[in-house]
Amino acid sequence: MEEYPVPEEWMQDISRVLFTSEQIQERVAALGQQIARDYAGKSPLLVGVLKGIIFFMADLLRAINIPVEVDFMSVSNYSPEARQQGVVRLVKDLETPIAGRHLIFVEDIIDTGLTLHYLLRSLQARQPASLEVCVLFNKDKRRLIDLPLRYKGFDIPDYYVVGYGLDYREKYRNLPFVGLLKAEALHRGG
Numbered sequence: 001m002e003e004y005p006v007p008e009e010w011m012q013d014i015s016r017v018l019f020t021s022e023q024i025q026e027r028v029a030a031l032g033q034q035i036a037r038d039y040a041g042k043s044p045l046l047v048g049v050l051k052g053i054i055f056f057m058a059d060l061l062r063a064i065n066i067p068v069e070v071d072f073m074s075v076s077n078y079s080p081e082a083r084q085q086g087v088v089r090l091v092k093d094l095e096t097p098i099a100g101r102h103l104i105f106v107e108d109i110i111d112t113g114l115t116l117h118y119l120l121r122s123l124q125a126r127q128p129a130s131l132e133v134c135v136l137f138n139k140d141k142r143r144l145i146d147l148p149l150r151y152k153g154f155d156i157p158d159y160y161v162v163g164y165g166l167d168y169r170e171k172y173r174n175l176p177f178v179g180l181l182k183a184e185a186l187h188r189g190g
């Protein structure tokens with residue numbers, strides 16, 4: 001496979017590569033095959049929340065060899081207090097009606113679980129035929145709500161991770177691997 005270019009000035013902010021691009025691709029391919037088997041004949045709708053999801057969604061879609069559709073939502077957090085109560089603000093809703101559809105909610109990372117919990121409730125109220133979750137990186141150390149995760153890529157420790165769509169203050173998303181961000185980069189801020 002062709003190597004992706006790496007922004008050199010960001011490499012110095014990474015203390016360790018947690019998952020290489022190859023390891024991620026291998027796991028995503030396996031998830032795609034599993035979904036294709038489980039949803040044969042059903043044409044599921046994959047739903048993602050922008051922006052961190054872009055790489056995972058693009059790769060997952062291409063790893064599924066049955067007809068699927070895709071749509072996106074966008075959310076923005078209210079104040080930290082509101083967020084603690086699990087409230088998120090829907091900035092962009094789905095364009096696809098989902099009543100009676102088989103939905104797979106695709107997340108890049110789940111941490112506290114508050115975002116997912118809120119969005120699953122909102123989607124469930126629209127009466128899809130089924131609703132399952134597919135997450136690439138599951139960080140359950142700080143989980144506040146128990147969530148049913150049908151498809152899971154990797155369990156990860158409670159570190160700040162960036163790359164493959166994951167950002168710190170909008171940076172590092174285009175690193176092809178997922179790595180740990182050095183404390184000094186976190187402290188330096190945006």
Ligand code: PRP
Pocket residue numbers: 049050051052053107108109110111112113114115116166167
């Ligand atoms: C990430 C991720 C989830 C959320 C998970 O998005 O995509 O939506 O955080 O965190 P939680 O489980 O604690 O609720 P982020 O807020 O980083 O936005 P982004 O996708 O635009 O980077």
